[in-house]
Amino acid sequence: MTVETHDLVPLRGAPDWLWYVGVPVVGVVLYLLYGQLIPISEWVTALFPVARDSHTGEAIAFFVYDVPKVLMLLTGIVFVTGVLRSWFSPEKTRAILAGKRQVWGYPLAALLGVLTPFCSCSSVPLFIGFVSAGIPLGVTFSFLIAGPMVGPVGLGLLYGLVGWEIATIYLVFGFTIATVAGFILGRMRLERYLQDWVRELNAGPVGDLPEERLSLVDRLKIGVEQVREIVGKVWLWVLVGIGIGAAIHGYVPEEMMLRIMGGEAWWSVPAAVVVGVPMYTNAAGVIPIVEALLGKGAALGTTLAFMMSVIALSLPEMIILKQVLTLRLIAIFIAVVSAGILATGYLFNFLL
Amino acid sequence: MKTVKVYGPGCARCATTEKMVKEAAAKLGVAVDVEKVTDARSIAMAGVMSTPGISVDGKLVHAGGLPDAAKLESWIGA
Numbered sequence A: 001m002t003v004e005t006h007d008l009v010p011l012r013g014a015p016d017w018l019w020y021v022g023v024p025v026v027g028v029v030l031y032l033l034y035g036q037l038i039p040i041s042e043w044v045t046a047l048f049p050v051a052r053d054s055h056t057g058e059a060i061a062f063f064v065y066d067v068p069k070v071l072m073l074l075t076g077i078v079f080v081t082g083v084l085r086s087w088f089s090p091e092k093t094r095a096i097l098a099g100k101r102q103v104w105g106y107p108l109a110a111l112l113g114v115l116t117p118f119c120s121c122s123s124v125p126l127f128i129g130f131v132s133a134g135i136p137l138g139v140t141f142s143f144l145i146a147g148p149m150v151g152p153v154g155l156g157l158l159y160g161l162v163g164w165e166i167a168t169i170y171l172v173f174g175f176t177i178a179t180v181a182g183f184i185l186g187r188m189r190l191e192r193y194l195q196d197w198v199r200e201l202n203a204g205p206v207g208d209l210p211e212e213r214l215s216l217v218d219r220l221k222i223g224v225e226q227v228r229e230i231v232g233k234v235w236l237w238v239l240v241g242i243g244i245g246a247a248i249h250g251y252v253p254e255e256m257m258l259r260i261m262g263g264e265a266w267w268s269v270p271a272a273v274v275v276g277v278p279m280y281t282n283a284a285g286v287i288p289i290v291e292a293l294l295g296k297g298a299a300l301g302t303t304l305a306f307m308m309s310v311i312a313l314s315l316p317e318m319i320i321l322k323q324v325l326t327l328r329l330i331a332i333f334i335a336v337v338s339a340g341i342l343a344t345g346y347l348f349n350f351l352l
Numbered sequence B: 001m002k003t004v005k006v007y008g009p010g011c012a013r014c015a016t017t018e019k020m021v022k023e024a025a026a027k028l029g030v031a032v033d034v035e036k037v038t039d040a041r042s043i044a045m046a047g048v049m050s051t052p053g054i055s056v057d058g059k060l061v062h063a064g065g066l067p068d069a070a071k072l073e074s075w076i077g078a
Helices: A016-035 A037-046 A055-085 A090-097 A105-115 A120-132 A137-149 A152-161 A164-187 A196-200 A216-251 A254-261 A268-276 A283-295 A300-312 A315-321 A327-351 B012-028 B040-045 B069-077
Strands: B002-007 B032-037 B053-056 B059-063
Touching: A016 A037, A016 A055, A016 A216, A037 A055, A055 A152, A055 A216, A055 A283, A090 A105, A090 A120, A090 A137, A105 A137, A105 A164, A120 A137, A120 A315, A120 B040, A137 A164, A137 A300, A152 A164, A152 A283, A164 A300, A164 A327, A216 A283, A254 A268, A268 A300, A268 A327, A283 A300, A300 A327, A315 A327, B002 B012, B012 B032, B012 B069, B053 B069, B059 B069
Parallel strands: B002 B032
Antiparallel strands: B002 B053, B053 B059
């Protein structure tokens, strides 16, 4: 997910005690409000001059319930993640991973990919920084796949909207794909397919910055800034995603969904991947769609494949990486990750 | 005259950082030459992995995220 910021004025002025009191109070208020969302949304839906059980009524109810729900969940998750991630940085991650050539470098990289804060706009310097520090290419890929694939935003929304079972399945398989795909890519000895200048590059030592000492309040502030930044950026995607989800929920007949995305059609999994890769949205935009698809009886494997390919493989990300990877390497990368997604999709369609 | 370099591929955050550097310099009355480094290769060569990064007279002082305004003044004013 691209994280950019607009003019952020650092929060200042509030004394420390206000943070210690304010954050829990806001948390409790949001929690209580969250519990009342069904009655509130039904009340709002009743204001529209349409029958509640009509197609339009269903779509409106879905939208009115999901929008505040998703935005509240997103706020909470982004805040908690922002605070947790303040203990990590790309520099620390690089120091941990450098020299780890053993097999468990891959799962470790995937784990750190989830915990390390980085924005896709700096994935090129990060990639070079990793590779020039002697971190194997495959381990670097595990890191880069896991970051977006198993992002906390996606997991949290999945948990809130679809349930913990599917969130757990997604977590386990997303993590496994990142680890295994990195391992396979590492085995393929792809260093020769890096852009020439990257191979010749002997990047300078990473700047030895003194580690910043952050107080708990500093970390809470980082959480709040993350919320302003990320929620400020993705809310529109969320609305569009929920709009599409509402349309599916209200209007698409179940028989049609079963025919297109049911487990019977063998081609539905690859089709989901082919549709998903060029789609550029993010976890927050795609999960309301996933919720609606599953509600209409779409097969779990097909839906998982769709979601994973939308989130983990994005065209803009590939264009950024084109600066350091040759087209051939990008193609191999996409092929290996897609294979993992396909396997996951078929597995679940077969099991369920 | 101090040379300040702002490393970043051109995200909004990097532009904000550049603006903050200029504002801090104006506030302190320090003459600075602000250069924006957007080329990925040069960013990596400077040892910056998380952008935006800032260096003052060749010394890297910050990497990743918006700088704290007070700290920024201390780097430029020093």
